[in-house]
Amino acid sequence: xxxxxxxxxxxxxxxxxxxxxxxxxxxxxxxxxxxxxxxxxxxxxxxxxxxxxxxxxxxxxxxxxxxxxxxxxxxxxxxxxxxxxxxxxxxxxxxxxxxxxxxxxxxxxxxxxxxxxxxxxxxxxxxxxxxxxxxxxxxxxxxxxxxx
Numbered sequence: 001x002x003x004x005x006x007x008x009x010x011x012x013x014x015x016x017x018x019x020x021x022x023x024x025x026x027x028x029x030x031x032x033x034x035x036x037x038x039x040x041x042x043x044x045x046x047x048x049x050x051x052x053x054x055x056x057x058x059x060x061x062x063x064x065x066x067x068x069x070x071x072x073x074x075x076x077x078x079x080x081x082x083x084x085x086x087x088x089x090x091x092x093x094x095x096x097x098x099x100x101x102x103x104x105x106x107x108x109x110x111x112x113x114x115x116x117x118x119x120x121x122x123x124x125x126x127x128x129x130x131x132x133x134x135x136x137x138x139x140x141x142x143x144x145x146x147x148x
Contacts, residue, residue, distance in 0.1 A: 004095070004143035008038070008130075009058075011147070013051065052077060052104045059085040059105055069105065078107040087113050090145045098133055100148045101126030114147070 020028045021035035046054040048064045056062075056069030056079050064070045071077035079085070085105070087097050091113060098116040099109070101123070106112050109119060118129035130148045137144060 004093075006143050007090075007095075007145045009145070009147045010034070011055070055103075055105050059087070061086075073104045073107060076107075078111075079105045081106070081111045085112070087145070087147075091115065094142065096137075096142050096144045098144060098146045100129040100133070100146065103147070 018024045018026055019031050019035070020026055021032040021040060047057045048054040048070075050072055052071065052073045053064035053069050056064055056067050059079070060067040060083055067079060067083055069077055069079040090097055096116065097114045098118070099112065099114040100118045100120070102119065102121055103109055103112055109117055116133070118126070118133070120126045120129065126148055130146060133144075133146065
């Protein structure tokens with residue numbers, strides 16, 4: 001298998017750009033370091049303003065009116081099960097796919113097809129699960145996609 005990058009997709013609810021790494025006068029040293037050592041998007045825009053539709057756009061690469069997720073999952077909307085996402089694409093090419101925390105793309109978390117799911121509504125638990133996974137994954141040749 002050719003060298004592949006590990007991917008960590010870190011999503012915060014309703015945060016916007018209120019982080020020190022974006023110039024806000026808020027003390028966020030860990031996220032600042034994470035942004036400095038990884039990739040920070042300076043010109044990224046969402047195609048949908050609400051949580052679930054914008055997540056669906058990112059996961060599918062399609063507008064919400066195309067991918068079918070036009071409302072909030074906790075209000076009854078769900079990305080159709082047959083709709084492929086980045087998780088499917090990365091599963092197909094040998095990545096290990098992992099979700100820590102919550103997801104708002106589908107009603108049933110199993111329908112997202114992550115290989116590993118560590119669900120928690122508490123950020124401390126989700127971050128702890130992600131750190132444990134990263135520590136256990138050190139030295140592995142298998143690339144991973146971690147959605148937290």
